[in-house]
Amino acid sequence: MSMNLEQEKPLLPDSPLSKSKSAYLPKVLLGSTIITMLTSIYFIFLYAEEEKTMGAAQKIFYFHVSSAWVAFFAFFITCLFSILFLVKRQRIYDTYAYVSAEIGVVFTIIVLTTGPIWAKSAWNTWWVWEPRLITTLILFFLYIAYIMIRQMDGVWDKKARLASVFGIIGFVDVPIVFFAIRWWQTKLHPVVFGEGSDQSGGGIAPSMLAALLISILAFTILYAYLLNKGVTLENLKIKVEQYKEKLRMDIEN
Amino acid sequence: MTYQYMYAAYTVAWVVIFGYLFILDRKQSKLKKDIEFLKQLEK
Amino acid sequence: MNLVKSALLLAKKDLFSEWKTKQVLVTQIIFASLVIVVFSFAFDPSNNMTKAVIPGIIWVIIVFAGILGLNRSIVSEQRNDTMYALLVAPMEPAGIYLGKFIANFTMIMIVETIAIPFLFLLFDFNMAGSIPYFILIIFVGSFGFVSIGTFLAALAGNSKSSEMLLPLLLFPIASPVLIGVTQATRIVLSDMSKLSSALAWTQMVTSYDVIFFVISLFLIDYVLEV
Numbered sequence: 001m002s003m004n005l006e007q008e009k010p011l012l013p014d015s016p017l018s019k020s021k022s023a024y025l026p027k028v029l030l031g032s033t034i035i036t037m038l039t040s041i042y043f044i045f046l047y048a049e050e051e052k053t054m055g056a057a058q059k060i061f062y063f064h065v066s067s068a069w070v071a072f073f074a075f076f077i078t079c080l081f082s083i084l085f086l087v088k089r090q091r092i093y094d095t096y097a098y099v100s101a102e103i104g105v106v107f108t109i110i111v112l113t114t115g116p117i118w119a120k121s122a123w124n125t126w127w128v129w130e131p132r133l134i135t136t137l138i139l140f141f142l143y144i145a146y147i148m149i150r151q152m153d154g155v156w157d158k159k160a161r162l163a164s165v166f167g168i169i170g171f172v173d174v175p176i177v178f179f180a181i182r183w184w185q186t187k188l189h190p191v192v193f194g195e196g197s198d199q200s201g202g203g204i205a206p207s208m209l210a211a212l213l214i215s216i217l218a219f220t221i222l223y224a225y226l227l228n229k230g231v232t233l234e235n236l237k238i239k240v241e242q243y244k245e246k247l248r249m250d251i252e253n
Numbered sequence: 254m255t256y257q258y259m260y261a262a263y264t265v266a267w268v269v270i271f272g273y274l275f276i277l278d279r280k281q282s283k284l285k286k287d288i289e290f291l292k293q294l295e296k
Numbered sequence: 297m298n299l300v301k302s303a304l305l306l307a308k309k310d311l312f313s314e315w316k317t318k319q320v321l322v323t324q325i326i327f328a329s330l331v332i333v334v335f336s337f338a339f340d341p342s343n344n345m346t347k348a349v350i351p352g353i354i355w356v357i358i359v360f361a362g363i364l365g366l367n368r369s370i371v372s373e374q375r376n377d378t379m380y381a382l383l384v385a386p387m388e389p390a391g392i393y394l395g396k397f398i399a400n401f402t403m404i405m406i407v408e409t410i411a412i413p414f415l416f417l418l419f420d421f422n423m424a425g426s427i428p429y430f431i432l433i434i435f436v437g438s439f440g441f442v443s444i445g446t447f448l449a450a451l452a453g454n455s456k457s458s459e460m461l462l463p464l465l466l467f468p469i470a471s472p473v474l475i476g477v478t479q480a481t482r483i484v485l486s487d488m489s490k491l492s493s494a495l496a497w498t499q500m501v502t503s504y505d506v507i508f509f510v511i512s513l514f515l516i517d518y519v520l521e522v
Contacts, residue, residue: 055255055256056255056256056258056259057255057256057258057259057262059259059263060258060259060262060263063262063263063266064262067266086518103273106269106270106273109269110265110266110269110270113262113265113266113269114262114265114266117258117261117262117265118258118262120258121255121258138468138471141464141467141468142468142469144464145461145464145465145468148461148464149451149455149461149465152454152455152456152461153455153456154454158454161518161519161521162451162454162519164518165451165515165518165519166451166465168511168515169444169447169469169508169511169515170468170469172507172508172511173468173469173472176472176504176507177468177471177472179472179500180471180472180475180476180500181475183497183500184475184479222270226273226274226277229277230277233277233280233281233284236281236284236288237280237284240284240287240288240291243291244291247291247294
């Protein structure tokens with residue numbers, strides 16, 4: 001509840017505007033993103049066989065599942081860095097948590113838009129109230145709320161603290177939401193992997209599995225690239241703000 | 254038969270990804286402008 | 297036992313000041329009644345089909361009336377900066393949370409004991425199920441909703457627009473409770489033959505209550521930091 005400390009602490013390095021480190025990692029990440037993405041597109045559209053009943057629309061599945069995976073992974077990273085921040089209290093952890101949540105929301109949007117398009121072709125309805133769909137929707141709302149906490153007024157460490165707490169609570173909530181809804185009503189969603197006790201698994205052809213794995217890999221590398229870029233930008237923004245603060249102090253004195 | 258759905262879905266996915274990249278890029282160029290301005294000020 | 301003692305003290309203080317003004321309770325009860333009236337416009341009470349939506353209405357009342365009180369319980373401490381007084385007082389943040397929780401829970405229970413019979417009366421609802429189970433489910437559901445609600449109200453209280461932020465934080469997090477408890481209420485009110493399913497839902501909600509109550513007690517230290 002720090003309300004009277006509304007100023008950024010001017011703890012500044014000597015020359016805050018100097019270029020930091022070499023920009024080697026982003027280039028590598030961008031390169032591998034492009035390569036794996038192109039490979040995955042080749043695999044999805046040319047290599048993987050077409051599903052018999054659903055036809056071409058089944059190919060939505062690869063990007064849909066990959067985005068869902070990245071979204072969940074991003075929120076997991078947010079939770080992880082939230083815990084780290086609460087323990088260590090270093091701003092860099094908070095920046096990672098925030099950027100990861102933002103990327104997670106972006107991929108959740110992809111899941112929530114490609115999902116209904118597939119649903120329309122496969123089940124002839126845009127939306128069904130089905131566990132995974134509702135869980136994803138609630139996940140989306142949860143992390144919108146997380147970002148709204150970040151938009152609060154006040155000093156950064158207060159916002160970071162509260163957002164971290166919410167990041168942890170939210171992530172704990174996700175499996176509970178899923179099981180509650182799964183219990184509430186089920187069926188419709190084809191269970192591809194694992195044994196659904198009351199649903200029959202659809203199975204997957206080896207060529208499809210290869211395409212799926214490669215597109216998941218591509219999306220994960222894309223996530224790493226976006227995370228790196230986002231964190232770099234966020235750090236730059238913090239530096240610029242601190243520098244402006246210092247200038248303001250200099251002028252005032 | 255269902256190609257239109259596939260095209261729609263992939264278009265949406267790419268639009269979202271590139272949209273986000275575009276937003277990041279705008280953020281970056283804004284920061285760059287800020288830094289240039291501050292550097293001018295420093296001199 | 298210092299924790300419980302300080303919590304009870306704080307709850308006593310809150311409830312006593314509420315007893316003096318009756319500001320929040322009266323608002324909550326009138327609000328609940330208004331929601332019932334609005335629902336009577338939306339769903340014809342003389343229609344037999346309306347019985348199906350009664351469990352939903354009960355929980356809409358509890359959630360909306362509850363959110364009024366939850367926000368209030370934290371914001372009222374901020375007007376004269378009494379939150380700082382609580383924080384520097386020789387009690388743990390967990391004690392503050394517990395005290396606020398007890399006060400909020402007591403108040404929502406009072407609202408429910410007035411609003412739910414009123415609802416049954418106005419909608420001419422004949423209880424087909426079991427009243428003890430119904431009370432148990434209401435109790436367990438309110439516990440979960442208020443425990444996570446008090447925690448998130450303390451979190452949202454840091455924002456200037458906490459009354460807008462709180463529902464956005466609370467509804468997604470509380471969705472498992474609301475799903476479980478509406479299902480259980482529906483079964484208990486109408487179809488006692490599926491009692492085992494209702495009990496399973498109650499168990500699920502109870503485990504949610506326990507998980508989030510414990511998490512809240514642990515994490516409240518970080519929310520109520522000076």
